[in-house]
Amino acid sequence: MTTAATDAFVTHRNLLFTVAYEMLGSAADAEDVLQETWLKWTGVDLETVIDQRAYLVRITTRQALGRLRTLGRRKESYVGPWLPEPLLTAPDVAEDVELAESVSMAMLLVMETLTPTERAVFVLREVFDLPYDEIAEAVDKTPAAVRQIAHRARSHVAARRPRGAVSAAESREVLDAFQRAVETGDLQTLLDLLAPDVVALGDGGGIRSALPQPITGANKVARLFTKGWSTLGPDVSFETSMVNGHPALLIRRLGEIDTVLALRIDDGLITGLYSVRNPEKHTHMEQVTELSR
Structure with missing residues (x-):
């Protein structure tokens, strides 16, 4: 060659x-x-x-x-x-608004249709x-x-894409508020962050336990996360990372990634929660993947 x-x-x-x-x-x-x-x-x-x-x-x-x-x-x-396979991305991806939107978990799910x-x-x-x-x-x-x-x-x-681009700063603010609410069991604050028709999806691939079907509605989703958070145990840590061009939450157990949690945000409210637990989909989460247009 x-x-x-x-x-x-x-x-x-x-x-x-x-x-x-x-x-x-x-x-x-x-x-x-x-x-x-x-x-x-x-x-x-x-x-x-x-x-x-x-x-x-x-x-x-x-x-x-x-x-x-x-x-x-x-x-x-x-x-x-x-669910799409998450990617650890560099901060500059978020600066390209169109690229960040196109690789977001929410948009990739729209394109699945x-x-x-x-x-x-x-x-x-x-x-x-x-x-x-x-x-x-x-x-x-x-x-x-x-x-x-x-x-x-x-x-x-x-007809299906997120309504308006959300900046990384806005996403991080909502994500941080979400994390604080579930960690403290603050059900009311969590309900205030969730859209009435919010949908939670979980992908375990049959390898790890996950939601077998979508959970819809603020009350059901809020109770799911406050209850689930309290059962994680002492060996779990949380960190915010840039995933698919947007801030997302990494949940680690004994240092290994257990869950990648991404959000879809519309008009300041969380309309989608995507939990990727299948370990076979975590292979691009330890090293930054370079994306380009």
């Missing part, structure tokens, strides 16, 4: 990982897609490539689309609710601002068809 080809891949690696991760919601699968992209890239005659970045994105998108369909079949047999092609088109157009003709080549559609898919996906996401 030529040095020029290796340099091009390394230069765009963070971008390619971000594209694959946003399409899949799984860091492990995104890494596999990058390996597949690299293998495809090694067989390309660079003299025929006009835009290396666009070409690499096209390969990555096609590989991710194939894996997305496989991942869909895996989710059908997954034990309990499936799209078809594979809709998800690919939405990610490439709305997040990475690729022109329609490049997207068309990546998803094997005409530019006209891609425009229609983009419009449909945009409308679908708009």
Whole structure:
């Protein structure tokens, strides 16, 4: 493999990982897609490539689309609710508001409701601002068809996405208040932080105990967390970290990550609580994952 080809891949690696991760919601699968992209890239005659970045994105998108369909079949047999795999991210991700929103747990869950092609088109157009003709080549559609898919996906996401961007400072303030309320058993303060229709989801993957189904409603969710917190025991510690571009709570037991707790916040209230307990989804939580647009 030529040095020029290796340099091009390394230069765009963070971008390619971000594209694959946003399409899949799984860091492990995104890494596999990058390996597949690299293998495809090694067989390309660079003299025929006009835009290396666009070409690499096209390969990555096609590989991710194939894996997305496989991942869909895996989710059908997954034990309990499936949540995206959390990433420990650098503070600068939060500074890019659009990137932070696009990789947030809340947005990744919204994108789960799209078809594979809709998800690919939405990610490439709305997040990475690729022109329609490049997207068309990546998803094997005409530019006209891609425009229609983009419009449909945009409308679908708009009806479900978090209402307005929330700054890292706002997220941290709500998260800190939430932690204080559950640690002290302050049920009323917790109820004040939760939206009436708040939803709590837990992902244990059949490996660790987690919520077998969504819990909905402020009263049920507040009592769930105040009761659950009191049973954690003395070997548990808490820390706030940047996860998927937003402050989130890491719960450690004997120093090992037990739970990654992310929030969805709308209009100052918590509307979603996402607890990832499956240890197989914690592999990208000990080292920062570099994301890029």
